Amino acid sequence: MTERPPRQDVPPSLDDLLATIPCDVEPPARLWHDIVFGIARSQRHTRHLALAASVACAVLASAVIWTVLHGGPESRARLPLVAVRTTTRGGTPGVAATPAIDAAPSFAEPGDAKYLATRASLQLAFRERLALLDPATRTRIEASLAVIQRAHEDIRKALAAAPADPLLQQLFESTWHEEFDLYDHVLHATQLNVAKT
Amino acid sequence: MGTLHYTPSAYAQSNDTQPARLITAAVAGDLTAFEQLYRQFAPRIFGLCLRLTGQREAAEDCTQEAFIAAWRALARFEHRSEFSTWLQRIAIRIVLQGRRGLRVAREVAMPAAGLPEVPDPGSSAPPLDVERAIAGLPEGARHVLVLVGIYGFSHAEAAAALGVSEGTTKTQLHRARGLLTAALELEAP
Numbered sequence: 001m002t003e004r005p006p007r008q009d010v011p012p013s014l015d016d017l018l019a020t021i022p023c024d025v026e027p028p029a030r031l032w033h034d035i036v037f038g039i040a041r042s043q044r045h046t047r048h049l050a051l052a053a054s055v056a057c058a059v060l061a062s063a064v065i066w067t068v069l070h071g072g073p074e075s076r077a078r079l080p081l082v083a084v085r086t087t088t089r090g091g092t093p094g095v096a097a098t099p100a101i102d103a104a105p106s107f108a109e110p111g112d113a114k115y116l117a118t119r120a121s122l123q124l125a126f127r128e129r130l131a132l133l134d135p136a137t138r139t140r141i142e143a144s145l146a147v148i149q150r151a152h153e154d155i156r157k158a159l160a161a162a163p164a165d166p167l168l169q170q171l172f173e174s175t176w177h178e179e180f181d182l183y184d185h186v187l188h189a190t191q192l193n194v195a196k197t
Numbered sequence: 198m199g200t201l202h203y204t205p206s207a208y209a210q211s212n213d214t215q216p217a218r219l220i221t222a223a224v225a226g227d228l229t230a231f232e233q234l235y236r237q238f239a240p241r242i243f244g245l246c247l248r249l250t251g252q253r254e255a256a257e258d259c260t261q262e263a264f265i266a267a268w269r270a271l272a273r274f275e276h277r278s279e280f281s282t283w284l285q286r287i288a289i290r291i292v293l294q295g296r297r298g299l300r301v302a303r304e305v306a307m308p309a310a311g312l313p314e315v316p317d318p319g320s321s322a323p324p325l326d327v328e329r330a331i332a333g334l335p336e337g338a339r340h341v342l343v344l345v346g347i348y349g350f351s352h353a354e355a356a357a358a359l360g361v362s363e364g365t366t367k368t369q370l371h372r373a374r375g376l377l378t379a380a381l382e383l384e385a386p
Contacts, residue, residue, distance in 0.1 A: 014374060014383055017327045018346050024240035025247055027260055032235055034257075036228070038265040170228060 036174060040167060119179075126183045129190040145182060151175045216280040224272045231271075235264055238281055242288045248343040249292045251332035259295060263288040285348075289358045330380040338373035341366045346373070 130138055152175040159168045216237070222230035242263055246256035266287050274283055331339060340359055344350040345366065352370075356363045378385055 011384060014378055014381070017381070017383075018342075021248075021327065021331075021347050023244050023348055025244035027239050027243035028257065031239070031243075031257060031261060032232065034261050035235065035264045035268075038261060039228070039268050166226065 033174065036170065040171065122180070122183045122187075126186055129186050132190045133186075141182070141186060145179070148175055148178050148182060152179065217276065220271060220274060220280065223268070231268060234280075238284055239264070241281060242284055245285060245343070245348060246288055246292055248331060248347060249289065249340055251339065255292075255295070259288060259291045262291045262295075266291065286358055289344075293359070326381060327377075330377050333380070334373055334376055337361075337365075338369045338376065341369035342373035342377070345370055 130141060133141070152172070155168060155172045155175060159165065159172055162168060216234060219230045219234050223234060239260065243256060243260045246259040246263070247253065250256050250259060263284065267284055270287070274280065331342065334342065341355055344355040344358065345352060350358065352363045352366045355366045359366065361369075377383075
């Protein structure tokens with residue numbers, strides 16, 4: 001039986017090269033948000049449109065922060081809809097550690113006690129970490145957070161008038177994600193600084 | 198399409214990733230179910246759009262439009278074909294509709310997440326030259342090469358998706374292969 005020559009000696013054919021091209025390419029993480037807003041726009045409700053635009057501003061604000069802290073939006077990961085808790089680790093007095101993200105059950109509603117407690121602890125850790133950043137970055141982050149919280153508040157008011165409105169609930173959840181994402185980016189971006197102290 | 202539901206339906210909550218069940222839930226307005234469909238099929242659709250357009254931003258736009266169009270049309274999906282096939286057809290149509298609006302300043306198809314910036318000689322990842330050479334092909338030749346040569350469409354399927362004859366797809370594939378062989382300095386078969 002004749003032995004075949006080693007593979008590396010055979011120049012690749014075009015078909016060999018084409019076969020190495022992966023069919024699947026992971027899209028940027030923000031694309032799903034864009035799709036949700038596109039779907040919301042297609043509902044053609046003026047009130048919803050205005051609020052969706054507000055949410056879009058919040059997403060943009062969050063994306064800006066991602067760029068400021070990490071240099072580009074492509075690798076931005078979306079926080080899953082799970083409970084988040086803050087744990088304090090030894091050796092970093094006065095600075096809360098990065099919140100651990102558990103695979104705990106989703107919150108039934110953004111306004112429930114679990115959510116509020118989590119949000120409060122995240123905000124505390126976020127404020128402490130924010131102080132570690134340079135003033136210019138801090139100003140941009142605070143401005144972005146204000147945009148997100150304004151959108152959140154606008155939708156909260158609209159929801160008070162129409163609590164069963166599914167689209168408003170979806171928009172409310174989006175701003176909620178953006179707020180958590182922003183906290184998460186800051187906490188992770190400052191993790192190295194905390195580790196050094 | 199009905200209204201959106203924030204609260205996941207029983208289908209979505211059960212972590213059932215079977216497209217048929219997720220589609221049923223999504224048709225009822227369950228956006229969580231639709232998100233699961235998106236997570237399952239977006240990499241294929243984005244990869245397809247990326248190779249068809251040769252431009253990352255255009256591919257993002259087309260993928261976005263394809264899923265929005267799919268959401269609107271989901272109730273009309275008849276399960277006669279695979280859901281992925283149906284989605285791919287929508288994406289191809291959107292790429293073809295939008296091709297005139299694409300930026301003239303051609304951005305070389307950047308390897309997206311999942312492809313290394315610098316090829317590792319020991320890995321099986323495609324050399325970036327191949328991606329660039331495909332992105333540089335004339336549009337008609339690129340479309341046929343991507344569908345038939347990479348995504349495994351038959352000539353009949355590619356012809357139907359692109360709105361051309363099978364003779365045209367065969368001619369374009371021959372042309373694309375010739376151009377790629379020359380561009381990559383491969384030995385002619």
